[in-house]
Amino acid sequence: MIRLGILGCSDIAFRRFMPAARKIRDIKTIAVAEEYNKAKLDGFCKEYNLEGGDSFEELIMRKDIDAVYVPLPPALHYMWAKRALECNKHVLVEKPSTVQYSQSKELVDLADQKKLALHENYMFQYHSQIREIKKMLSEGIVGDVRLIKANFGFPRRNENDFRYNKELGGGALLDAGGYTVKLAMIMLGDTIKVDMAKLNYLPDFHVDIYGSAVLSNSQGTVCQIGYGMDCAYQCSLEIWGSKGRLYTNRIFTAPEEYRPQIIVESGSEVRNIDLEPDSHFQHSIEQFLKEIKETNHREEMHKGILLQAKLVDDIRRLGAN
Numbered sequence: 001m002i003r004l005g006i007l008g009c010s011d012i013a014f015r016r017f018m019p020a021a022r023k024i025r026d027i028k029t030i031a032v033a034e035e036y037n038k039a040k041l042d043g044f045c046k047e048y049n050l051e052g053g054d055s056f057e058e059l060i061m062r063k064d065i066d067a068v069y070v071p072l073p074p075a076l077h078y079m080w081a082k083r084a085l086e087c088n089k090h091v092l093v094e095k096p097s098t099v100q101y102s103q104s105k106e107l108v109d110l111a112d113q114k115k116l117a118l119h120e121n122y123m124f125q126y127h128s129q130i131r132e133i134k135k136m137l138s139e140g141i142v143g144d145v146r147l148i149k150a151n152f153g154f155p156r157r158n159e160n161d162f163r164y165n166k167e168l169g170g171g172a173l174l175d176a177g178g179y180t181v182k183l184a185m186i187m188l189g190d191t192i193k194v195d196m197a198k199l200n201y202l203p204d205f206h207v208d209i210y211g212s213a214v215l216s217n218s219q220g221t222v223c224q225i226g227y228g229m230d231c232a233y234q235c236s237l238e239i240w241g242s243k244g245r246l247y248t249n250r251i252f253t254a255p256e257e258y259r260p261q262i263i264v265e266s267g268s269e270v271r272n273i274d275l276e277p278d279s280h281f282q283h284s285i286e287q288f289l290k291e292i293k294e295t296n297h298r299e300e301m302h303k304g305i306l307l308q309a310k311l312v313d314d315i316r317r318l319g320a321n
Contacts, residue, residue, distance in 0.1 A: 002066045002090070002292060005059045006032040006050075007080055009040035010071040012094065017069060018048050020281040026289055027067075033059040060084050067117075067292070070094060073162040074169025078103040081118065085110045090117040092288045096178050096312065097305050099169045104309035108302045117291035117298050119284075120305045122182045124252045126283035129260040129275050130186065133237070133246070136273075141264055142241025145221055148187050149238040150180045152252050153210065153228035163229055164207060171207035172229045173199060173315060179252045180225035181311050183237065184215045185304070191218035194311055199319035202230065213315045254280065 004027055006013050013032070021029055031051040034041040038054055045052040053059055060068060060083055067090035070080050078098040081091045085107065097104045097120045111118040124130070137145065153176050162168040163175050185192055197213040210228030226234070237251040244266035254260050254277075262273040291298040 002027045002289060003064055004029045004067045004069060004092075005062065005065040006069045006071065007056045007059065007084075008032075008070075008072045009034045009037065009044040010094075013069065013071040014040075014044055014047070016281050017071065017285075020279060021285055022048075023279075023282055024285055024289070027285065029069075031059055031062070031065065056080055057083070060087050060089060066090060067092065067288075073165075074099050074174055075167060076169075078107065081107055082110065085114060085116055085118065088114060088116065090119075090288075090292050092117075092119045092121060092285070095120055095122050095182075096169075096174050097309060099174060101306070101309040101313040104305055108305055111298075112302060115295075117288060117301070118305065119288040119291055119301055120308065121284055122179065122308075123280045123284035124179065124254070125182060125186055125280075126287060127254055127260075127280035128278040129248065129251070129254065129262075132275055133239075133248070133262065134186075136246065136262070136264075137239065141244065142239055142246050142266075143243030145239055145241050147240045148184070148221065148223040149225075149236075149240075150183045150187075150223060150251070151226040151234040151236050152176045152179045153226070153231035153234045155233065156230040164205060166206045172210050172227050173208055173312060173319070175227075176229055177211060177213075177225070177227035177315070178308070178312060180227050181213075181215075181315070182308060183251065184223040184225055185307060185311070187239075188215060188217040188221055188223055190307070192216070192223075192307070192311065194314040194318060195222075197315040197319035199316065200228075208319075211315070211319055213319070215311070254278070256281075 033053040041052045068084040070093040163170045195214045199208040199211045202209045209230045212226045216222045236249045239246040247263045256279045260275040264271045
């Protein structure tokens with residue numbers, strides 16, 4: 001049994017993490033700490049029957065906690081994930097792992113040195129629809145793949161949302177863009193690289209608000225990504241092949257009860273393929289437990305964290321020109 005503590009009463013911890021974690025037998029959340037918005041603490045503790053505290057450091061130091069979940073704004077991930085690893089705690093950190101490659105590399109090196117799991121919570125990759133889409137492609141449902149497109153964006157949120165705050169690690173690339181980069185990694189594999197990128201800003205904002213990039217692999221397969229946080233909602237994957245086109249519109253955020261639908265067009269024929277509902281958040285936590293127990297799973301996650309961080313850094317560098 002892994003005993004876990006949470007750093008911060010964030011919305012994602014309350015609405016998504018806790019309901020998923022309670023369904024998993026081998027993990028028990030026992031405490032939550034909150035330093036920034038202490039008004040949330042009592043309600044969080046009462047809802048989930050947890051011990052509460054007002055110090056992240058004290059929670060991390062507890063001897064009855066084996067792992068820590070870090071759902072704080074991105075700029076705080078490095079500091080608190082590092083502190084937890086230094087105290088020999090496994091870490092499940094919300095995406096992105098940190099705001100730059102050098103910080104992610106330091107965390108991975110520390111986790112490797114201490115033989116601890118460091119899990120970056122891009123949960124959508126564990127939804128069964130990803131596996132089903134890759135199976136369809138391997139069976140030639142669209143023929144040879146000519147182009148992949150992934151888009152994720154949403155309308156502007158409240159002014160005080162951390163996503164628009166540079167000091168908290170805001171920006172469209174680190175938020176919505178990270179999802180599209182991760183999906184491009186899944187589709188293109190380890191030889192993925194960034195060919196072109198553009199970051200776009202709007203007046204009165206100090207972070208990038210929308211952007212795009214072109215990535216490719218050693219086989220010449222191309223993935224175009226688009227992302228933003230002042231856009232009409234998009235959450236799509238499109239794969240154009242020599243014999244057809246595959247499309248789905250809830251690739252990143254499928255709710256637990258949602259039945260994903262894959263649309264396949266081939267000539268004049270259109271097929272709607274219904275898939276089963278799934279809980280990608282639960283599967284992400286289950287994967288974290290595997291990484292705690294098994295070195296090969298841990299190494300694969302750490303490798304993915306570094307590749308993700310490098311690609312994001314490359315997009316930032318190319319996109320600023």
